[in-house]
Amino acid sequence: METKSDIRIHVVIVSHDPGLWFDEMLESVAAQDHRFVDVTVVDTGSEADPTARIHRLLPQATVLRLESNPGFGPAANRVLEADPAPGFIAVCHDDVVLAPNALRLLAEEAIRSNAGIVGPKYVDWDDPSALQQVGLLVDKTGTPVSTVETGELDQQQHDAVQDIFAVPGGCVLVREDLFRAVGGFDPKMSFCYEHVDLCWRARTVGARVMVVPSAAVRHRQRLQERLPSPLVGRLYHRHRVRTLLSVYGFWHSLRVVPQAMALSAVGLLAAVITGHVSQARQIAASWGYNLMRPGSIGRRRREVNRARHVGDAHIRLSQARGYAQLTSFLTGRSGAAGSTGLGRELSPRSTFLARLSRSRVSVVVWLAVLILVLLSARGLIAGGIPAAGGLVRLGSSSDLLSGWWSEFRPVGLGQEGFAPTGLGVLTVLSWLFFGQTGLLRTVLIVGMVPLGGLGMWRLMRPFGALWIRVVALAAYLANPVPYNALANGVWDALLLYGAVPWLMGAVLTGARLIPFGSSDEIPSSKSRRTTLLREVRIWLPSSWQSRQRPLAVREILAVGLLLALVVAMVSEALTVVALVLAGLLLGSVLAGTAEGAMRIVLVAVAGAAVAAVLNLPWLLDGFPSLFGDRPGGGSENSWAELLRFDTGPFGDDRLGWALPVAAVLPLALAHDSRLAWTVRGWTLYLGTAAVALAAEQDWSPVPLPRPEVLQVPGAVGLAIAAAMGVAAFQVDVRRYRFGWRQFVPLTALVALVAAMLPLLAVVSDGHWNATDDDYTYVAPFSDDASGDVEGGEGRVLWIGHPDVLPLGSWKLGDELSFAVSDGGTFPTVAQRWVGELDDRTRQVGEAVVGAPTAGTRRLGAELSQWGIDTILVAERLAPLPYGDLSQPAPGWLFDTLDGQLDLAPGSLTAGIATYDNTALSPRAAALSVAVPPDEGASGQARLLLAVQVALWVAALIVLARLSTDENRRRRASRGETR
Numbered sequence: 005m006e007t008k009s010d011i012r013i014h015v016v017i018v019s020h021d022p023g024l025w026f027d028e029m030l031e032s033v034a035a036q037d038h039r040f041v042d043v044t045v046v047d048t049g050s051e052a053d054p055t056a057r058i059h060r061l062l063p064q065a066t067v068l069r070l071e072s073n074p075g076f077g078p079a080a081n082r083v084l085e086a087d088p089a090p091g092f093i094a095v096c097h098d099d100v101v102l103a104p105n106a107l108r109l110l111a112e113e114a115i116r117s118n119a120g121i122v123g124p125k126y127v128d129w130d131d132p133s134a135l136q137q138v139g140l141l142v143d144k145t146g147t148p149v150s151t152v153e154t155g156e157l158d159q160q161q162h163d164a165v166q167d168i169f170a171v172p173g174g175c176v177l178v179r180e181d182l183f184r185a186v187g188g189f190d191p192k193m194s195f196c197y198e199h200v201d202l203c204w205r206a207r208t209v210g211a212r213v214m215v216v217p218s219a220a221v222r223h224r225q226r227l228q229e230r231l232p233s234p235l236v237g238r239l240y241h242r243h244r245v246r247t248l249l250s251v252y253g254f255w256h257s258l259r260v261v262p263q264a265m266a267l268s269a270v271g272l273l274a275a276v277i278t279g280h281v282s283q284a285r286q287i288a289a290s291w292g293y294n295l296m297r298p299g300s301i302g303r304r305r306r307e308v309n310r311a312r313h314v315g316d317a318h319i320r321l322s323q324a325r326g327y328a329q330l331t332s333f334l335t336g337r338s339g340a341a342g343s344t345g346l347g348r349e350l351s352p353r354s355t356f357l358a359r360l361s362r363s364r365v366s367v368v369v370w371l372a373v374l375i376l377v378l379l380s381a382r383g384l385i386a387g388g389i390p391a392a393g394g395l396v397r398l399g400s401s402s403d404l405l406s407g408w409w410s411e412f413r414p415v416g417l418g419q420e421g422f423a424p425t426g427l428g429v430l431t432v433l434s435w436l437f438f439g440q441t442g443l444l445r446t447v448l449i450v451g452m453v454p455l456g457g458l459g460m461w462r463l464m465r466p467f468g469a470l471w472i473r474v475v476a477l478a479a480y481l482a483n484p485v486p487y488n489a490l491a492n493g494v495w496d497a498l499l500l501y502g503a504v505p506w507l508m509g510a511v512l513t514g515a516r517l518i519p520f521g522s523s524d525e526i527p528s529s530k531s532r533r534t535t536l537l538r539e540v541r542i543w544l545p546s547s548w549q550s551r552q553r554p555l556a557v558r559e560i561l562a563v564g565l566l567l568a569l570v571v572a573m574v575s576e577a578l579t580v581v582a583l584v585l586a587g588l589l590l591g592s593v594l595a596g597t598a599e600g601a602m603r604i605v606l607v608a609v610a611g612a613a614v615a616a617v618l619n620l621p622w623l624l625d626g627f628p629s630l631f632g633d634r635p636g637g638g639s640e641n642s643w644a645e646l647l648r649f650d651t652g653p654f655g656d657d658r659l660g661w662a663l664p665v666a667a668v669l670p671l672a673l674a675h676d677s678r679l680a681w682t683v684r685g686w687t688l689y690l691g692t693a694a695v696a697l698a699a700e701q702d703w704s705p706v707p708l709p710r711p712e713v714l715q716v717p718g719a720v721g722l723a724i725a726a727a728m729g730v731a732a733f734q735v736d737v738r739r740y741r742f743g744w745r746q747f748v749p750l751t752a753l754v755a756l757v758a759a760m761l762p763l764l765a766v767v768s769d770g771h772w773n774a775t776d777d778d779y780t781y782v783a784p785f786s787d788d789a790s791g792d793v794e795g796g797e798g799r800v801l802w803i804g805h806p807d808v809l810p811l812g813s814w815k816l817g818d819e820l821s822f823a824v825s826d827g828g829t830f831p832t833v834a835q836r837w838v839g840e841l842d843d844r845t846r847q848v849g850e851a852v853v854g855a856p857t858a859g860t861r862r863l864g865a866e867l868s869q870w871g872i873d874t875i876l877v878a879e880r881l882a883p884l885p886y887g888d889l890s891q892p893a894p895g896w897l898f899d900t901l902d903g904q905l906d907l908a909p910g911s912l913t914a915g916i917a918t919y920d921n922t923a924l925s926p927r928a929a930a931l932s933v934a935v936p937p938d939e940g941a942s943g944q945a946r947l948l949l950a951v952q953v954a955l956w957v958a959a960l961i962v963l964a965r966l967s968t969d970e971n972r973r974r975r976a977s978r979g980e981t982r
Contacts, residue, residue, distance in 0.1 A: 011115065012040040012091035013107050014180065018079045019098035020048045025129075025224060030061040032101045038108040040091075042066075046082050048073040075194020076173065077202075084188050093183050096175045099224035101129070109219040110177040113165060120182040120211025121203055123171025124219035125162065133157055136223055139168030139215035140200065141324040145264040146248045148172075148200055149328040163217040169322050170203035171215055174223045178202075182211050185311060190246070192300065196236060197243035204251050207322070210313040234282055241290035249294055250304040256316040265291065267327055273374075274367045369474055373457060373481065376767065381450045383770035388442070389449055390778035391810055391830065392882045393493020393889070398441040399832040401434040407834045411945040415812065415838045416824050416845030417799070417870055422621040422945060424837040425572035425952070449495065452502035457481050459505030460720065463512075464727055466519040475756065476727035479663060480505070482759040483719040487766070488652030489712040491773045492807070492889045493881050496574045497712035503570045503577075504716050508584060510566055511611065514559030515603035518677055558966035560607055564614020565959055571615055572622075575837065576709040581608070584717045587691045591684030597677075618955055621948045622837075634699075634707050634806050635819055641700045641711060646693045649719070651711050653773040653888060654762055662759035664689075667722050669729035669752035682728040688721025707815075710807060726756065775887040779810065783911050783918060784827045784874050798827045798873020798924055801848065805891030808878045812838035816849045819894055824848060827873050848872070855900050864906030864923040873924050875901065880915030887915070 015033055019026065033043060043065040045058050049072045058065050068082055080095045092111055096102075106124055114122045128134040135158045141149040148170060152162065176199060186205045189198045203213045248264055249257070268287050275284035294301060378385070391397045398404065408427035413419045430444075437444040460480040464473045489497035512520040570577045585608050592601050616623055641651055648660030667689070670682035692715045699708035708714065729752050766772055779785070784800065802823040806813050811831035813821035823838070824845060825831045848870055855863050867875075877897065881887035901907055901919055910918030 010040060011111055012042065012089065013038060013094055013111055013177070014083065014089070014091060015041055015043045015094045015096060015107070016080055016083045017043065017045045017096045017098055018048060018076050019045055019050065019054060020073050021050045021052075022054065022098045025101075026054070026057070026098055027061065028101050029096075029098060030058060032104070033096075034062055035104050036102065036107045037104050038111065041107065044068065044083060046070065046079045048075075048079050075198075077189030077193050077198035078191050081188040081191060084184060088184060089180060091180050092177050093180050094175060094177045095173075097173060097223070099129075100174045101222040102175060103220045106175070106219040106221055107177070110216050113214065113216045113219075114177060114179065117165070117212065117214055119214040120179050120206050120209075121171060121213045122177045123168075123213075123215050124175055124221045125158075125215070125217040126172065126174055126221050126223045127158060129222045129224040132220070132222060135162070136225070137172045137174075138162040138217055139166070140170040140172055141328070142169040142200060142204070143324040143326065143328040144260050144320060145267055145327060146200070146204075146244045147328040149324055160217075165214060165216055165218075167322065168213055168215045169207075169324070170200045170213060173199040175221045176202075178206075179211070182206060182209070185209060187307065190243075190304070192246065192304075193243045194239065196240045197247065201243065201247045201251075204247060204319075205308060205311075207319050208251060208308055208312045208314055234286070237283065237286045238289065241286045242293050245290045245294045246301070246304075249301050251308055253309070253312075253316050256320075263327075273370075365470055365474070369477065373454060373477070376763075377450070377454050380763070380767045380770065381453075381772055384450055384772065384774060385446060387771075389446060390775055390882065391780055392775045392778045392887060393808060393810060394495040394836070395449060395490075395493050396495070396810060396831060396833045396836055398430060398434070398445050399834065401431065401439040401441055403832070403834070404431040404434055404441070409946065409949065413839070414826060414834050416814075416842060417848070419839065419842055419845075421839060422624070422948065424839075425568075425619045425622045426837060427834065428949075428953070429569065429572050430833065449490065449498055452498040453481065453486050455502035456486065456505055459502065459509065460723055463505045463509040463720075464724070467727070467731065468519075469730060472727045472730045475730050476723045478756060478760060479666065479723040479726040480719060482663060482756075482763050483722065484649040484652070484654030484660070484762070485712055485715055485719045487654045487763075487772050488649065491652040491654075491775065491887075492710070492712065493775070493810075493887075494710050494712045496576055496709065497716060499574050500570070500577065500580055500713060500716045501719070503566070503574075504580065504584065504720055507563070507566050507570060507581070508717075508720060510559065510563045511584075511604060511607050512588075514563055514607035514611070515600055517600040517604065558963060558970060560610045561614060561959060561963045561966070563607055563611030564618065565963060567611050568615035568618035568956075571619055574713075576713050578612075579709065580713065580716060581612070583692055583695060583714065584688070584720075587688035587717060587721060588684055590691065591687035592680070594687060595680035595683035597680045614959070618952070618959065620952065621945075634709060635702075635815065635821070641696070643693070643697055646696050646700070646711060646715070649715060651715075659758050659762055662755045663722055663726065666729065666752045666755040666759060667725035670725060670732045674728055674732035678728050678731045682725045682732075685721040685723070685725030685728065689718040689725065692716075692718035692721075726752070775882040777882045777886040779876075779878070779883065779913070779916055780830045782876070782913055782916060783920075785830045798921070799871045800825050800827050801852075801867065801872045801875045802878065803852065803875065803897065804878035804893060807889060808881045808891050810878075811835040814838065814841045814845070814849065817853055820897070822849045822852065824870075824872070844870070852897075852900075855904075856896055860900075861904060862906050862923065863900070863904045864921040867921060868924040871924070873921050874910065875907065875919040875921070877901070877917040877919075878915070879917070882915060884914035890915075893917075 017029070017033070022029075033041070043062050044067075045054070045062075045065055046068045047054055048070050050069075053069070055067045055069070058067055070079060070082075073079075076097070083093060092114065094107055094110070102124075110122045110124060113119065123139060125138050126136040128136055135152045135156045138151050141151060143149065151168075186202065186209060188202075190201050193201060206213060245264075248261065252260055268291060272284045272287045275281070275287065389395055399407075404427055407414070408423045408431050410423065411420055413421055413423065433444055433448075434441050437447075457477050457480055460476050461473050464476040467473075486498055486501045489495075489501065509520075567577070567581065570581075574580075585604065588604055589601050592598055592604075645651065645655075647664065648655040649663075650660050654660075667682075667685065670678060671686070674682050695704075695708065696711035696714040698704045699714065700711060784798070802809050802811065802813065802825065803816065803820060805819070806821040809821065809823060811823050811825055812835055813823040816822040823831075823835070825835055848867065851860075851863065851866050854860075860866065864872075877893050879890060879892050881889040898917070901917075902909075904919075906921065906923035907919040908922050910920045912918075
């Protein structure tokens, strides 16, 4: 076909504060060998007027100055305001240099091939032998893929003219009538992705899109000098989703959009796992932004459909097969580098995929972990978790709010005081879950396992090697602690399992303990030999002055907020934190690396002070219960069982020794800091086991919680020690000649795999050996309960060991505890935190304990004054045959209750004994149960609660501000280094 050399080309250049390169760009346009070229420069709010500069090189050019910068696409659309004219429009950036024949070659090929849009070959601005882009492939989800490899040299291997789905921005030649027919660039898109959207819409009207590699263009691609990278990423994701929702027809939208959403969910999960939080926010916000604007999307869809001449099925034939994002990740190619149309260097997706490609093992590991958790806990997720032991129900969101805001607490016979901070935390979380407290409870139980694993992953990140994190994660997840805690109903241990690695990481980062501090903050070798007293004087000034002061405040505030949250949810958290602190300090001394010990103490103490302030005023009322009130010597686990973490159905065989065996490797091989961290890990492991043994044998002078709670730091320490084996294998094993040490790593690997076998075995079980039943159906809580008190207004007296009671309790003698709850409603989380025992409730316990000595025969009548309608004596965590945990009640208790004339044995349930109080009348119950709160103190209590909320919000805002400032400082520092 004969081409026309007199076709008119209208060059539209969009500029914004162009640099020195702009002159070279204008000269390249003036040097074009095509005769009929009109030039319009649209300046988007540049500080300096470029008109004189433009007219010096292009005297005939038209300059349109805009007051602000609407973005590339909307600015280029200003050409639509001119009268229509036959020919082509060449839309150019202000940072490209065209070869002298570029426009002519593009126009000739467009005429020869009857193409609507054509694009050139892009090469590097400084090195024209390096390729940047030669057209873009686009998959069905709108993800573009470059056709060239990163760093690929131009050897004419891509110089064949070909159809392509889209061409990147920089210099694009569009038929003028086509540009008007599709309405130009999408006015809602600015700065990125508008060229892909234009090419896609051009295909819907039947136009061809082609790339002409013989036309070469140099491109600077320096968008990051004009826009912040997070903004570019946010706009790219937002515009891609907008195109996806706009250009497909109805049926293809039903097919493709759910696939794109699922792929985005996978990308979001991968971003969170690999620590790219900003990328995760961009992915999530892109869908939220567009789905919140159905009117704009609907109008765009109608515009596309009115102009459509080609169906989606035909367009799909020209798209890239599969999912470009997933393929790029799995193959390690950064092929999506040009996905924004900005070029390889600036693409936020290319940066993300490049990082993901380096973290493919991380993503694969975490996908395997999540699949394992979902499969092994599928019964708990789908069927619910019984309210056995401490796994209490939450109630409704309104119940949580009213319980937190009220000064009347439904514990014992009713108390007046400040509500637990934990109720406020759960209230906020219930709002985030849209009132689905059942789902929230499942997440706070099952979700603690992956949360703890993620915390361990983050804790080991400063050690560098990926496989160190993998081994630490495997050792932590294989530990029996969380699974025995679930089987024994110890919610506190599950919450601590998820929180302790994060808390340790925050403390160690704040203390700048090697390798958790940056190189300029690590003490020198001279300071390492100083005493602790000298170290305090050295550290305090350097950490609280000038540049390091915001960082020290930020880290201490982070420790304080995290510790405040943990203490609010777990009463025994302070005991566990003390064990962590003692283990780290003692381990450092034993390893001969005492430097940083005082910094750990100072950060922990400062963080604890912040946590105490944030938990006021509940801390004042609830302080006596923060250390628990559990009778010692309950379970009597042996030393060997505690070393295997064998406190339940897990860890009870020879495989229970596999984890300690795997952690022996670094003791045999490690040196230097690797040995130091191994010693710290073993100190935590053995120290917490010793404390748990003291609690089990009743050697401790103070009450201690269950061993699952105490041994959470030991699980962290054992995981650290096992992970140090990887570092020792990589570094220290080379120091030795071939011998027995070379076989130690293989033994440790076999032991670690063996430790994982029990966890893999419960996949078929589906509920982690958790109990399948609870006491919620026992009278007076069952629907068909028929007690002496109408309307279920009487109270319930619970007696038993605290390990098997489903609510917080107070000590009753040496072996038992007791609690009082309202009848008709099974205890909820509101009865989890009991606080200090008040005088009225103490009288109930004294009446039961004193009955044998006083020879009482009508205990029911005595209990009637407090509205006690039912007595429940729990001896098992759950009714037989469910639940392995049992704590038999002493014989004197049953002899006393059975000998009462006004206590009648109730329903028979194996595991819990029921006694009905026949002496209680409905009128007496109604009068004794109602305890109105003191209205005079409500104003003061609510004021203090409002102050508490303000303190939490202020702390979060300050932490966010300090973190933002620190991130900016680090980015600036990296920029100066480059």
